[in-house]
Amino acid sequence: MSPQIEAGRRIGGKPGPSSDLAVRRAAHRRWLVLVIALIVTAALLASGIWSRVRAGKTLRTETSQVATPAVSVVSPKRTAPAQEIILPGNVEPFINSPIYSRTNGYLKEWSADIGAHVKKGQLLAVIETPEVDQQLEQSLSNLNTAKANLALAEITKNRYEGLLKTNAVSQQDVDNAVGSYNANKAIVEASQANVKQLQALQSFEKIYAPFDGVVTARNTDIGDLINSGSTSGVKTDLFHIAQPGTLRVYVNVPEEYSQGVKVGMTADLSLAEFPGRQFQGKLVRTAEAINVTTRTLLIEIDVGNPSGTLFTGSYAEVHLKVPTQASTYLLPVNTLIFRSEGLQVGIVKDGKVALSAVTPGHDFGNQIEIVSGLKANDQVIVNPPDSIISGQEVQIVQATLPGDTK
Secondary structure, eight states: OOHHHHHHHHHTSSOOHHHHHHHHHHHHHHHHHHHHHHHHHHHHHHHHHHHHHHHHHHHHHHHHHHHSOEEEEEOOEEOOSEEEEEEEEEEEEEEEEEEEOSSOEEEEEEOOOTTOEEOTTOEEEEEEOHHHHHHHHHHHHHHHHHHHHHHHHHHHHHHHHHHHTTTSSOHHHHHHHHHHHHHHHHHHHHHHHHHHHHHHHHHTTEEEOSSSEEEEEEOOOTTOEEOOTTSSSOOOEEEEEEEEEEEEEEEEEEGGGGGGOOTTOEEEEEOTTSTTOEEEEEEEEEEEEEOTTTOEEEEEEEEEOTTOOSOTTOEEEEEEEEEOOTTOEEEEGGGEEEETTEEEEEEEETTEEEEEEOEEEEEOSSEEEEEESOOTTOOEEESOOTTOOTTOBOEEEEEEOTTOOO
């Protein structure tokens, strides 16, 4: 009890107005403290409940994120309208011919060695053919004998035909004279043909260049025995002549590029002996058939070589720009899914996976051409897990746009 109340009681036995006021103030303070305590308690309870709610929500979000696989995606890159391929080629002369002899004998002399530039009709070598010379002399003698017999037979025929008019000889004698004349005439013609043949063989003693070109090989020397190229024995090719003014480059194009190779397209040649330099040629013809052994198409590219800079027999890398289909795309090889259903890729649509079957084209090692099954705006999953299925929810953590080099 407060001192004021005790004093009031001592004075009059009842508390005064000031004591009532004090009592009410004390009661008000007690209620105020109680209300504040209740508010603080409620705030603490609310804070604890909110923390639990927020923690539960965060846990559910994190659990959902952990349960949703994170993937990286890449967009397909459209292929160029023309794709360059590099193929090996063999450089050959426009004309390349071995020179044989048409007669047997011994080489008497030669006048053109390797590297010599010769003109058409230029003398290359001379062959000694004593047997042919003797046979020609004998044939000429036989021809003269046949002509003499023919002249005698003609005189006899004419005489008998004149005597027949006066019945001095019989018809049988005239017929015999005419037959003898005809036989001798045939012998003369046969002897003339034999002489012409031996004269032709004798003319083959001299070897001439068949066209303008370069002597690339000389396989004989003075005194060598020469066998005729027309015989069944061992043949000796005396020279090789090449015409390098225009070169033929033969290339075997793989079957997959064969439809894009057309006559008239240009090609660039690179050779090891000319680093950093290219020579342009033109595709002039194709075999129009696939080789069943190599599964390639043989093509010919002509390259002008007026100054003789390029050597025949060289190895060249041929650069061809082959047109490609406009609707094809390029993808990294690590986007492909190999399953029993066939080749597939995973595409992200609205946060979910859609497996799409694709048709591959050319394989470029780290990239592969996709002929069908893709669109330009598709987001293709990189390194898809083996367990991925259509409809599965995923979240994209990294996207690579077409043309990025990352």
